[in-house]
Amino acid sequence: MIIQYFTDNDLYKFTVMHAIQKLYPWSFVKYEFMNRGKTAFPVGFAEALRKEVNHLSELKMSKEEKKYISKRCYFFDPVFIDFLEGYQYNPEEVHIEQVGGELKVSIEGFWYRTVLWEVPLMAIISELYFRMTGAIPHGVEERAKKKALSLKEIGADHSEFGTRRRFSFDVHDKVVASLIENSGLSFKGTSNVFLAMKYNTTPIGTIPHEWFMYHGALFGYRAATVKALEAWVDVFQGSLGITLTDTYTTDPFLNSFTLKHAKLFDGVRWDSGDPFLFTDKIIRFYKENRIDPISKTIVYSDSLNLELVAEIKRYVKGRIHDAYGIGTYFTNDVGANPLNIVIKLTEVKVNPKSEYLHAVKLSDSPGKHTGNEEEINLSKLTLNLK
Incomplete structure (x- = not known):
């Protein structure tokens, strides 16, 4: 099991989760995996990834982790910390498909829940890739x-x-x-x-x-x-x-x-x-x-x-x-070529019954724009960007 600890995740995922719960508890979203480097994944990768994703449902925040967060993350209220203690990943929120070397991954569900998937899922994809391709870290x-x-x-x-x-x-x-x-x-x-x-x-x-x-x-x-x-x-x-x-x-x-x-x-x-x-x-x-x-x-x-x-x-x-x-x-500066991958929010809606709206990200580097092309063009037009 690659992810063995509930808090083996980045702080920003917990902070935004807290904000979502406070303000947008009914919001429903989709995330998509984007393989910017066009990496070809080995045969059987999707099946191995699915096993790792399923394992995450077994993770629970430990008493030690709760004590640490309560002490160091002073910006979280006790209600949210208690929620984290009871949180359980739901693997059904993650959809995985592989065609040849092309890997497709998406996440869908309530935003306050699905927000935690991005970082551990990317860490799993990266580590699993290097395991399955036999890469060995050096120095x-x-x-x-x-x-x-x-x-x-x-x-x-x-x-x-x-x-x-x-x-x-x-x-x-x-x-x-x-x-x-x-x-x-x-x-x-x-x-x-x-x-x-x-x-x-x-x-x-x-x-x-x-x-x-x-x-x-x-x-x-x-x-x-x-x-x-x-x-x-x-x-x-x-x-x-x-x-x-x-x-x-x-x-x-x-x-x-x-x-x-x-x-x-x-x-x-x-x-x-x-x-x-x-x-x-x-x-x-x-x-x-x-x-x-x-x-x-x-x-x-x-x-x-x-x-x-x-x-x-x-x-x-x-x-x-x-x-x-x-x-x-x-x-990941150990002699291997790091994967050029991201997982980005792509669609949002205010509640499960409403219609999806495209979510896009521009950038000060044009090559890093992500999302629906028509929506990107609309955002640039709205903001008077070339």
Whole structure:
């Protein structure tokens, strides 16, 4: 069984689950697996994946996990924590098909339930692929140590974000242990709740793209940012204050990022496009709104490596607080080619009886747009994007 712990999942899935339960308990959604790298999966992969998915129904949150979440995730109320203790995955929500080397996976059900599938399902697909193709990891701890020492030397605050596309749980575990041992105070935590508990470090995560995608689908693309941020604040009251900007690209986001939200949120996350242009744009935005950029944070998180982190670090020095969320480069840099895969929200409806609406994601990198093509074009037209 690849996923052996209920909290072997990223914090952001639990935070958005909490918000969904509070505000949209009747919402019904679909997610789809997207194989961006066109990887051919081996014969029998779908059957092996189905077995792993079925196993997840046996997972339950342990007393130790509940105690940790109650202590460290201060933004969750006791009702939600009790709900997590009783939560059980339903494998019937996951649909799996394989034709030749092509793998098709979709998820459908109440949003407050299905939201937890994305990260463990991707981790299973990744680890299972490397198992079935006979890949062997090399230099796990040595590479992690070298990266940790380098990041420490340049003073780059960093967190580990690599659950979804990791080589394996074992590699992930060893990487986090090495980062904690070698990074010193530069290491700020991990997105993986179980490993945060195991190593007594900080669980990291805030707002995902799907939160904005849902609001864009239901309320329109011009209203998506304000609606999504207001809803988040209603639930978390100022906690979890790093927001993504690129769900419908950064310029429309900043046009809707009110002074209230700019002051309330601790900062923003760069997840696509040019990091240097993004940095200039964000600093200019804060200055124009009479906010000292040094009081805010940019979390850089798109396809980072040591060279890019060092380059960004030099560029932003003394201008704004910077931090780095590093994923696959930490957890799947072991000699294999990581899978280029995602699972994205594709359709939403306010309740099971209503009609589905398309949910799409744009990006500051055009090649990363996802969703129905006609709906993507509609969102771009609505937002006056080329």
